Amino acid sequence: MNRASLVFAALLLVAIPLSLFAGRVWIDPASTPNAALIVAELRLPRALLAIVVGAGLGAAGAAMQGYLRNPLADPGLFGIAPGGALGAVIALWFGYAASAWLLPLFALGGAAGAMALLAAIAGRTGGIALFTLAGLMVASLAGALTALAISMAPNAFAMSQIVLWLNGALTDRSWREVWLAAPLVLLGIAALWHAGRSLNALTLGEPVARSLGIDTTRLLWLLVAGIGLTVGAGVAVAGIIGFVGLIVPHLVRPLTDRRPSQLIVPSALAGALLVLVADSVVRVLPLVTELRLGIALSLLGAPFFLGLLLRMRKGTI
Helix, strand or coil: CCHHHHHHHHHHHHHHHHHHHCCCCCCCCCCCCCHHHHHHHHHHHHHHHHHHHHHHHHHHHHHHHHHHCCCCCCHHHHCHHHHHHHHHHHHHHHCHHHCCCHHHHHHHHHHHHHHHHHHHHHCCCCCHHHHHHHHHHHHHHHHHHHHHHHHCCCCHHHHHHHHHHHCCCCCCCCHHHHHHHHHHHHHHHHHHHHCHHHHHHHCCCHHHHHHCCCCHHHHHHHHHHHHHHHHHHHHHHHCCCCCHHHHHHHHHHHHCCCCHHHCHHHHHHHHHHHHHHHHHHHHHCCCCCCCCHHHHHHHHHHHHHHHHHHHHHHCCC
């Protein structure tokens, strides 16, 4: 484990107990009635889900930036997150979300469909340019179909549910979502970690990577599978939570030797920390209703993105 991983793991260990007691009502284990039950059934699964979702998004962002060699790349660019959102919107549109498992399963199906379409378009050559354009096309198509579903919502309740879900949140999540998302995210991170050495070679350029024996098509499939599992599982249980995959690699990169293989695990830990802290903050804000996590991270991510653009303009990235 490198230095960056140790730093973020230590911070995560500090943040976890704090998140269990933070909320609109702060829990005092010594005096709060049913404190153990509240923590075990409400706060702990929510905290673990924040860690799982954030870890997946952080690892996906690091792998994507390494593959595209673009510091502004974000997992949403691949179209997998919009595909997952479209699947969930379909479930809400038809009223299938009344069943506890159907909405996340529809979201996973949408992410898998986007992943399959992306691989079908770009999987033969493994070219970075084609892969990027294919991802943009899939994202645009999924976004257009989602907007169509919203505009044709059968009733106002369905429309409000769709809009709320698309904003992303961990409110009212339980152990069910943890058991659904955790295995998929861990499998996806393992696939991305396995692709790390190939990503290192790719930083020298595609021709050089091929001359070193890197199978770019296999690398593409590993990335599609890894990002599909991590992002798709996160969307399935939490909705759209943006900017994590963009922000986290930039926070981690100065603490490493900047090789993609050395970024994936620390980015997973940093992503987990970011989402956990952000979710704790939205719970304690003195608002009438809880601020949606996706909105909070977008408010943080947009200025961060602008700062990156200004740094690129000055040539400091």
